[in-house]
Amino acid sequence: MPIRNPFRPQHSTTARRRILPVLATAALTVLALSACSAPTTTPRGPEFFDWADVQVAADGQTVKLWMWGGDDQGNAYVDDVLAPAAAAQGVTLERVPIADTKDALNRVFTELQAGRNTDGAVDLVWINGDNFRTGKQADAWFCEWTDLLPNMTAVSATDPLLTEDFGTPVDGCEAPWHKAQFSFVYNSATVPDPPTTIEGILEWAEANPGRFTYPAAPDFTGSAFLRSVLYSESGGYENVPSTFSDEAFDELSPALFDRLDALAPSLWREGSTYPATSEQLTKLFADGEIDMMMTYGPATLTALVENGTLPDTTRVLTVDDGTLGNASFFGIPSNSGNIAGAMVVANEALSVEQQVAKADPAVWGQFTVLDLDALSADDRALFDALPQSPVVPSFDILSQNANPELSAEWVPALDDAWRTRIAAR
Amino acid sequence: MTVTTTSVDLDTARSNQQQRRMPGDHGRPLTQSRGLARALRILSTALIALWFALPFLPLVLWSFADQWMHPAAFPMETGTDGLTAAIANGGGRAFLHSLALSLVVAAIATPLGAMAARALSRGQVRFGKAITVLLFSPVMLPPFAAVLGLNVLLLRAWVPPVVGVVLVLVAVAIPYTTFSMRAAYAAYDDGFDEAARTLGASSRLTLWRIHLPLIAPALARSAFLAFLVGWSDYLITLVVGGGHLVTLPLIIASSASGVGNESSVAVLSLSAVIPPLILLGLIARSRNLDPGRQR
Numbered sequence: 001m002p003i004r005n006p007f008r009p010q011h012s013t014t015a016r017r018r019i020l021p022v023l024a025t026a027a028l029t030v031l032a033l034s035a036c037s038a039p040t041t042t043p044r045g046p047e048f049f050d051w052a053d054v055q056v057a058a059d060g061q062t063v064k065l066w067m068w069g070g071d072d073q074g075n076a077y078v079d080d081v082l083a084p085a086a087a088a089q090g091v092t093l094e095r096v097p098i099a100d101t102k103d104a105l106n107r108v109f110t111e112l113q114a115g116r117n118t119d120g121a122v123d124l125v126w127i128n129g130d131n132f133r134t135g136k137q138a139d140a141w142f143c144e145w146t147d148l149l150p151n152m153t154a155v156s157a158t159d160p161l162l163t164e165d166f167g168t169p170v171d172g173c174e175a176p177w178h179k180a181q182f183s184f185v186y187n188s189a190t191v192p193d194p195p196t197t198i199e200g201i202l203e204w205a206e207a208n209p210g211r212f213t214y215p216a217a218p219d220f221t222g223s224a225f226l227r228s229v230l231y232s233e234s235g236g237y238e239n240v241p242s243t244f245s246d247e248a249f250d251e252l253s254p255a256l257f258d259r260l261d262a263l264a265p266s267l268w269r270e271g272s273t274y275p276a277t278s279e280q281l282t283k284l285f286a287d288g289e290i291d292m293m294m295t296y297g298p299a300t301l302t303a304l305v306e307n308g309t310l311p312d313t314t315r316v317l318t319v320d321d322g323t324l325g326n327a328s329f330f331g332i333p334s335n336s337g338n339i340a341g342a343m344v345v346a347n348e349a350l351s352v353e354q355q356v357a358k359a360d361p362a363v364w365g366q367f368t369v370l371d372l373d374a375l376s377a378d379d380r381a382l383f384d385a386l387p388q389s390p391v392v393p394s395f396d397i398l399s400q401n402a403n404p405e406l407s408a409e410w411v412p413a414l415d416d417a418w419r420t421r422i423a424a425r
Numbered sequence: 426m427t428v429t430t431t432s433v434d435l436d437t438a439r440s441n442q443q444q445r446r447m448p449g450d451h452g453r454p455l456t457q458s459r460g461l462a463r464a465l466r467i468l469s470t471a472l473i474a475l476w477f478a479l480p481f482l483p484l485v486l487w488s489f490a491d492q493w494m495h496p497a498a499f500p501m502e503t504g505t506d507g508l509t510a511a512i513a514n515g516g517g518r519a520f521l522h523s524l525a526l527s528l529v530v531a532a533i534a535t536p537l538g539a540m541a542a543r544a545l546s547r548g549q550v551r552f553g554k555a556i557t558v559l560l561f562s563p564v565m566l567p568p569f570a571a572v573l574g575l576n577v578l579l580l581r582a583w584v585p586p587v588v589g590v591v592l593v594l595v596a597v598a599i600p601y602t603t604f605s606m607r608a609a610y611a612a613y614d615d616g617f618d619e620a621a622r623t624l625g626a627s628s629r630l631t632l633w634r635i636h637l638p639l640i641a642p643a644l645a646r647s648a649f650l651a652f653l654v655g656w657s658d659y660l661i662t663l664v665v666g667g668g669h670l671v672t673l674p675l676i677i678a679s680s681a682s683g684v685g686n687e688s689s690v691a692v693l694s695l696s697a698v699i700p701p702l703i704l705l706g707l708i709a710r711s712r713n714l715d716p717g718r719q720r
Contacts, residue, residue, distance in 0.1 A: 064668050066668060068679065068682065068683075069514075069676070069679030069680060069682070069683075070679060070680060070681070070682040070683020070684075070686065071683050072510050072513070072514065072680075072683070072686055072689065075513075075514055076513055079513070079515075094668075095515075096668035096671065097514070097515075097671065097675060097676055097679035097680070098663070098675075098679055099678040099679045099681075099682040100682070103663055103664070106573070106664065107663075107664065107667055107668075110573060110576050110577055110580065110664070111580055113577050114576075114577045114578075114580035114581045115580075115581060116580050116581075121586065121667030121668050121669065122667075122668070279682070279683065279684045282684045283684065286684075300684075304684065307491075307506070308491065308501070308502070309684065309687075
């Protein structure tokens with residue numbers, strides 16, 4: 001039995017005990033009520049008349065760029081090259097490293113759901129494909145802003161890689177940043193006489209059991225491999241309609257899966273299991289367990305060879321039938337509070353200086369989105385003077401006969417069919 | 426009768442006392458293992474220690490590996506590339522952010538948990554069992570669903586992101602602090618407080634000089650648990666914090682999602698393991714502060 005102070009008047013304690021819970025309940029109720037009463041209309045973002053208008057609004061803004069942080073070179077490029085250039089124009093660029101671009105989309109969707117329409121935490125996202133489409137369906141992007149960027153004049157208006165993002169029309173809702181080319185990679189020490197076509201790669205794999213595999217769909221790289229083989233089995237990309245239809249799928253996909261079914265016993269671990277991600281595939285190649293792999297980001301190969309992750313004898317294979325190409329972009333969520341600042345950063349990233357610096361394999365090695373033929377002779381010379389990578393050929397060789405991406409509806413259809421036909425084999 | 430002390434040999438008395446065990450005397454307890462059992466005990470302890478320590482070995486090796494390819498058992502080139510990359514990636518700032526966040530969470534969640542545990546353990550709370558269940562609910566709910574839903578609420582209420590992160594993490598930490606403090610209060614003797622009060626100490630003085638020094642080790646333990654909640658969180662910091670707080674787990678997760686960053690990820694992971702280990706060492710040494718000590 002605790003002893004109470006007999007001199008302390010009892011009523012004050014009881015009064016305090018009564019008041020505290022009442023206050024706490026009241027505060028919680030106010031919080032809950034204010035939380036439920038928010039309106040949810042889709043924001044359209046500010047309107048700008050011209051570029052000078054944007055520059056005035058951008059001065060002093062802090063832009064948070066949410067980008068996948070798994071590439072040290074990319075992080076260093078943004079921190080050390082792009083951010084100082086943005087700072088010179090009065091915009092502070094802060095990088096938010098994320099493990100998955102969907103994390104940024106989730107944040108934006110939550111903010112929109114909560115009615116926070118003008119002060120979102122995400123100002124700029126490095127994005128393409130599926131994530132762009134998801135955001136566009138949810139009306140989450142600020143649109144029709146890329147025409148205002150002065151540096152967009154150096155970008156071709158008719159380049160199919162830049163007007164459509166995996167079949168989704170770009171419509172000025174994202175500004176191009178760099179291009180990527182799906183590439184097959186081999187170890188020249190163990191594959192002295194590499195194949196020259198995609199069918200040739202599959203035949204090589206059958207002749208060398210256990211030395212080849214691909215990531216399981218729906219991994220981004222694994223599903224790009226499915227599309228590559230689909231093109232090859234259909235006799236070229238021109239035979240596969242870009243827009244998805246059940247008829248085209250039923251007509252073309254059996255050949256693809258019959259081929260992969262026949263290939264499976266010759267794969268790494270007899271095809272009983274597949275690497276789950278392209279990172280795991282790269283690890284297998286780095287550890288010498290397989291002799292050939294594939295990547296949608298050949299830009300990083302040079303650095304991976306230099307830092308010793310991949311063997312010195314790593315080479316990119318150019319195939320006669322060409323490979324898939326895509327571009328990645330900057331998107332601005334419509335509820336960002338620093339839209340003008342984000343536009344200044346996207347414009348700066350498109351400048352010749354930034355695109356040249358980014359294309360240098362020692363910096364990041366990402367392929368430019370600028371139309372090289374339309375550049376002035378001086379600017380063109382800057383690109384021509386870039387050091388060649390011993391691993392990756394230059395973009396004009398790599399992108400020869402480049403295949404366009406299929407529309408986004410093809411991707412889940414092929415992935416699901418692969419799961420039921422090949423993975424469950 | 427005269428008693429002479431000269432006949433009593435103090436050393437003999439002591440040695441006799443050691444040989445003759447009196448009831449209540451310390452001796453070799455029955456629970457202490459001997460022979461084969463002892464050997465097994467030591468072996469199993471060593472194996473468990475090894476089991477805990479082994480995962481850190483590749484982490485340490487990778488931290489200093491500039492080049493390490495598959496067939497090689499040890500790094501082929503050692504150096505500080507990993508450290509440089511970790512710092513270039515913002516590791517230093519993230520470390521400070523993590524430290525500040527975890528300390529704030531511990532500073533708020535520990536006293537709250539102690540108060541809740543004190544009230545619940547005395548049985549003076551109405552609906553005590555229901556409240557216990559309620560206090561544990563943050564641990565039982567699936568975090569992803571709870572956080573996404575909660576974030577809408579926080580955003581609508583215009584709670585600043587950093588404050589929101591602290592609020593949610595404190596809610597997650599309170600079950601741990603409450604639980605560990607309940608165990609401490611179950612063994613706590615109210616008699617110390619009562620004795621101090623009957624001797625005329627005010628309630629505040631009793632709290633500062635008697636109560637807190639006696640429960641200090643338990644407070645340190647639960648503060649450690651609360652610290653870990655803040656230190657290891659990825660989801661809440663990212664989703665609720667909205668990029669305003671870039672902590673170590675955020676940097677580690679994003680770095681680890683790529684290839685070729687093994688050594689910088691190892692450096693970052695080691696730097697994330699060391700502060701809790703230091704705290705754990707401090708807690709292991711902590712004991713009751715001398716209650717009622719005069720300054």
